[in-house]
Amino acid sequence: MSILKRHFDNRNDLISYVKELAPWAEGNASKIRGGQRECKKRLTGINAIKYGKTRNYGNGSVSMLSPYISHGVITLNEVRNHVVKDINEQKSIETFIRELGWRDFWSRFAENNKVFLWNDVEDYKTGYASDDYQEELPEDILVGDTGIACIDAFIGDLVNTGYVHNHARMYLASYIVHFRRVKWQAGARWFLSHLLDGDVASNNFSWQWIASTFSNKPYFFNLENVDRYFHGIVDTTPSRNRVLDASYPTLHNRLFPNLEVQNG
Amino acid sequence: MADKLLLIHEKALRFGFDLCDASESFRAIHIWDDEYYRTQKYSLKRLVFIYETLLELPLEIIHGNTLDILNEENLDHLVIPYSGDQALKNLFSEIEKIKTVHYLFETCFANLDRTVEFKRFFKYWNQAKKTAFLNNGDRCA
Secondary structure, eight states, X not given: OEEOOOOOSSHHHHHHHHHHHOTTOXXXXXXXXXXXXXXXXXXXXXXXXXXHHHTTSTTSOOOOOHHHHHTTSSOHHHHHHHHHTTOXXXXXXXXXXXXXXXXXXXXXXXXXXXXXGSSOSSOOSSSOOGGGSBSSOOHHHHTTOSSOHHHHHHHHHHHHHSOOOHHHHHHHHHIIIIISOBOHHHHHHHHHHHOTTOOHHHXXXXXXXXXXXXXXXXXXXOHHHHHHHHBTTBOOOGGGOGGGOSOHHHHHHHHOTTSOOOOO | OOOEEEEOOTTXXXXXXXXXXXXXXXXXXXXXOHXXXXXXXXXXXXXXXXXHHHTTSSSEXXXXXXXXXXXXXOOXXXXXXXXXXXXXXXXXXXXXXXXXXXXXXXXXXXXXXXXXXXXXXXXXXXXXXXXXXXXXXXXXX
């Protein structure tokens, strides 16, 4: 037992110190900083009305408070109180408050259903059984070299910063489970090791929502959708994202051949 | 001399809990438990984020095994912010075997009966939205 250091000359010294404490920990430090001060900056920067209109866009007005919420630097209650205090019209902030609700929902469900944190809540609704999915993440995904430009960029965000835009998380999870047919658990474990806001309940049940083991249908996407929301942020050139460059019916029939054929 | 020990864990990196009244004497610690963090498989990014946050809190960061350290503490009251996180709940169960623990619960987000289970978000939200837009969620317990 020993008392650890509390004062550092600069951030690099702090990072070196933590590296010595945990030589087994992978990767480098994120540019995203911890602490109450950083959290307050983000809290005061929230524009809940704009969030509702732009949150799906890569450059949308998102709060980036999730790492601070996950580590209890601030509570859901405090974030909500901050947002509702100056707003008279409930409708204008409904999207923001509802997103906080998702975290509360997952947490409540996990408290009563811990067995489902790492097990399928329901069967896959993809035409495949759980055993049809790979157990481990392929190496090209782990190193961000899938050959799909936008996916590799999102993997870069995950590995380098520990933060990925929520919409990009959905793309990544969908790509892993449905385009590569890997079990959601493998992806969930990978996300948890990197994400600064990694929370088992929110993370794993969100993966199950994408996978369709905790939702009514699988979530999938195409390049047109990525281009609509992340144009200019990641490379959406068709020639560099061929696997994703198809219509929804085409992708549906390719990804889920055991389901009823979709026309269009 | 502090008569209560507040154990700040990685899912509650803050102060300002209702019980931390100024009139009470608290000593606050975080235990940097190698085994716990290694088991969580946290990357360096996350560990730096946690340590950086700890530096802004008025507490001691103690390096070692959680149970060993708490065992050595001669204390009457151990106070821990509650967390529903499964790894922490497992740790809490171990701590309860050696110390009497008082948990601090945060104000909930919405005023809902904890025993009612919602299997789909829209069912949850239909109930939760009645209080989710109110300051302190209508003071839910």
